[in-house]
Amino acid sequence: MGAILEVRDLRVAYRSRGGVIFRALDGISFSLEPGEVMGVLGESGSGKSTLATSLLRLFHANAVDISGSVLFQGQDLLQAEADELQKIRGKLISLIFQEPSVALHPTLRAGRQVRQVLAAHGMNCRSALEKRTREVLGRLFFAEEAERIARSYPHQLSGGQRQRVLIAQAIACGPSVLIADEPTASLDPTTQMETLGVFRTLRKSMGLTMIFITHNPALLGDFADRVLVLYAGRVVELGAAQDILVSPKHPYTRALFQSIAPLFDTRRDSSKKKLPTISGDSLESSLPVAGCPFEPRCPERMEICKSREPGLVNVSETHTVSCFRYESP
Amino acid sequence: MIFAGFFAPYDPAEQDRKNPYLPPMRLHLVDHQGHFHARPFAYGVKLREGSFDQYEEDRTETFPLKFLVRGASYRFLGLVPSRLHLFGTETDRIYLLGSDSYGRDQLSRFLYGGRVSVFAGLLGASVTLLLGLCVGLAAGYYGGWRDDLLMRLAELFLALPWLYLLFALRAFLPLAVGPLEAFFLIIVVLGIVGWARPARLVRGVVLSAKERDFVRAARGFGAADGYLLRRHILPETSSVLLTQATMLVPQFILAEMTLSFLGLGVPEPVPSWGNLLSSLQQYSVLVSYWWMYLPALIMLPFFLGYLGLGSELQERAEPYKIGR
Numbered sequence: 001m002g003a004i005l006e007v008r009d010l011r012v013a014y015r016s017r018g019g020v021i022f023r024a025l026d027g028i029s030f031s032l033e034p035g036e037v038m039g040v041l042g043e044s045g046s047g048k049s050t051l052a053t054s055l056l057r058l059f060h061a062n063a064v065d066i067s068g069s070v071l072f073q074g075q076d077l078l079q080a081e082a083d084e085l086q087k088i089r090g091k092l093i094s095l096i097f098q099e100p101s102v103a104l105h106p107t108l109r110a111g112r113q114v115r116q117v118l119a120a121h122g123m124n125c126r127s128a129l130e131k132r133t134r135e136v137l138g139r140l141f142f143a144e145e146a147e148r149i150a151r152s153y154p155h156q157l158s159g160g161q162r163q164r165v166l167i168a169q170a171i172a173c174g175p176s177v178l179i180a181d182e183p184t185a186s187l188d189p190t191t192q193m194e195t196l197g198v199f200r201t202l203r204k205s206m207g208l209t210m211i212f213i214t215h216n217p218a219l220l221g222d223f224a225d226r227v228l229v230l231y232a233g234r235v236v237e238l239g240a241a242q243d244i245l246v247s248p249k250h251p252y253t254r255a256l257f258q259s260i261a262p263l264f265d266t267r268r269d270s271s272k273k274k275l276p277t278i279s280g281d282s283l284e285s286s287l288p289v290a291g292c293p294f295e296p297r298c299p300e301r302m303e304i305c306k307s308r309e310p311g312l313v314n315v316s317e318t319h320t321v322s323c324f325r326y327e328s329p
Numbered sequence: 330m331i332f333a334g335f336f337a338p339y340d341p342a343e344q345d346r347k348n349p350y351l352p353p354m355r356l357h358l359v360d361h362q363g364h365f366h367a368r369p370f371a372y373g374v375k376l377r378e379g380s381f382d383q384y385e386e387d388r389t390e391t392f393p394l395k396f397l398v399r400g401a402s403y404r405f406l407g408l409v410p411s412r413l414h415l416f417g418t419e420t421d422r423i424y425l426l427g428s429d430s431y432g433r434d435q436l437s438r439f440l441y442g443g444r445v446s447v448f449a450g451l452l453g454a455s456v457t458l459l460l461g462l463c464v465g466l467a468a469g470y471y472g473g474w475r476d477d478l479l480m481r482l483a484e485l486f487l488a489l490p491w492l493y494l495l496f497a498l499r500a501f502l503p504l505a506v507g508p509l510e511a512f513f514l515i516i517v518v519l520g521i522v523g524w525a526r527p528a529r530l531v532r533g534v535v536l537s538a539k540e541r542d543f544v545r546a547a548r549g550f551g552a553a554d555g556y557l558l559r560r561h562i563l564p565e566t567s568s569v570l571l572t573q574a575t576m577l578v579p580q581f582i583l584a585e586m587t588l589s590f591l592g593l594g595v596p597e598p599v600p601s602w603g604n605l606l607s608s609l610q611q612y613s614v615l616v617s618y619w620w621m622y623l624p625a626l627i628m629l630p631f632f633l634g635y636l637g638l639g640s641e642l643q644e645r646a647e648p649y650k651i652g653r
Contacts, residue, residue, distance in 0.1 A: 029399040053545070053549070056549050058545055058548060060540060061536070061539075061540060085553075086551050086553060087551065088551070089548070089549055089550060089551040090550030090551030090552075091551055092548065094549075094550065095546075095549040095550075097542055097545070097546045097549070098542075099542060102541070102542040102543060103542050103543050103560065104546070105543050105547065105560070106543070107564070108560075115549075115553070116550075116552070116556075117550045120550065120551045120552050120553065120556065121551055167544075168551070170549055171547075173551075206643065218550050286580055
């Protein structure tokens with residue numbers, strides 16, 4: 001099977017006001033099969049959102065040193081003409097922004113915002129627009145609710161409703177790839193579950209290929225096919241969801257999983273025990289000049305980690321890790 | 330100002346050579362014999378004995394003030410010909426703000442002059458704002474070399490000394506050009522010179538607006554540049570434009586006044602506020618005829634009122650302000 005989306009050695013850096021270069025993405029490569037759901041895991045500042053927006057070439061003004069390629073059905077989006085790209089954005093690849101509260105235009109009604117996406121991609125018959133908008137909103141809301149939502153302004157909607165309006169915008173044109181950047185981060189747990197349910201249904205009914213970005217591994221459990229773990233703009237671990245979630249190999253992935261509070265702690269002395277954390281932070285300034293980026297915080301560091309960066313090692317056919325521990329001597 | 334023809338009692342160019350530099354007439358309700366009159370009236374005037382410019386009231390004549398009288402013809406709103414005036418007298422002329430050296434009614438000249446001056450201000454400001462908006466949008470939105478080019482150009486324009494530029498321009502224009510054409514030309518050129526400041530402000534707003542999440546999100550859904558500019562970015566610039574408009578209109582009125590005061594603006598006999606004040610250049614007028622200052626005094630509350638209106642509008646238009 002051919003990959004629908006292939007990212008090769010993608011690099012993006014930001015220049016801060018002082019002229020300091022921050023490498024947000026540092027050589028990311030992966031590929032997606034049609035219909036696959038890939039979860040992207042990482043802590044704040046690991047480059048998740050940059051990855052999401054870079055796939056559609058939506059860089060911030062201060063992005064510099066962009067290199068690599070994003071191949072969508074064989075076409076490099078980073079090199080594509082602006083009008084070509086405009087036709088792909090929203091129609092073939094859709095991106096759901098992180099914050100539903102700021103990703104909607106504050107002074108336009110929700111229905112209109114969905115309609116505009118359709119209109120931007122060549123649908124200009126008024127009745128067809130109306131019909132399709134109603135249809136799309138109907139997929140995400142109960143029928144009686146959809147009408148009211150369409151007539152509401154974003155500030156009149158709840159977080160979950162806004163998120164669904166965003167999803168409606170994203171799926172309006174029937175895209176083949178959907179990128180969701182922390183779609184559940186700002187929602188409460190019940191709404192999170194509901195929204196996740198929406199994504200599941202959409203995946204089934206539309207056969208969507210998805211990139212689902214989150215910092216919560218629990219959401220990926222029975223949803224993602226594969227998981228990519230991002231640390232300091234690098235892929236540290238990539239593999240089938242089952243492999244990674246059940247037996248993570250990279251010390252960072254393991255530490256990440258350990259620092260999540262279990263809902264029910266069966267151990268007796270749980271109240272006294274502190275949750276393990278990863279000491280230090282992943283800021284560029286604290287990264288080593290040479291060597292593994294996780295080395296300063298790694299509980300299992302070795303001598304070699306300081307001297308050079310580890311390459312990707314295959315631990316199984318579907319599972320690669322960037323760590324010297326798994327390098328065969 | 331649009332209704333100057335109606336409010337002004339006379340044609341601003343009409344001369345009354347018998348009565349130059351007539352002081353403002355007083356309106357009376359009680360006559361010199363102590364009788365009360367329901368209709369305000371003015372006494373006639375005559376030259377004081379042995380003087381050529383001192384007047385005194387001639388109590389033998391009275392001119393009762395009449396409302397909605399027929400007088401000099403004008404066009405209502407520039408379209409409908411009319412002879413109706415708000416007030417006037419039936420027999421002789423009445424000068425509420427006095428008259429100038431040609432015996433022209435100062436009140437009429439002030440009202441008609443305001444029309445020219447305010448129009449100059451509005452025209453100049455809209456030319457400036459339109460240009461500034463276009464340049465600012467282009468520079469801020471597209472960025473890159475266009476931004477650099479436009480902003481360096483703006484800095485160049487900011488550095489120009491506009492008053493001397495105007496002198497040069499006026500000197501350059503042939504005198505044969507019709508007076509009003511020359512005036513319009515100057516105002517438009519003024520407008521073109523002034524684009525730099527609003528352009529820089531608009532650019533700043535656009536720079537931050539285009540990085541807003543919902544703008545990026547719209548772009549991510551395939552929105553075209555034109556749509557983004559119109560729907561997402563233009564509304565953000567409205568408050569800056571309003572502020573600029575409130576500052577620019579008086580500025581342009583003052584520019585027109587400066588020019589006319591120096592005799593470079595609207596030529597006589599067309600009245601403008603600058604022309605009205607230009608007679609004050611003469612020392613004799615300055616010391617002897619105090620009523621020639623009156624237009625300047627009336628202009629003060631006008632400008633203050635305009636600035637007040639501007640700041641009020643700005644507060645109401647501020648999109649992100651909650652409550653008050």
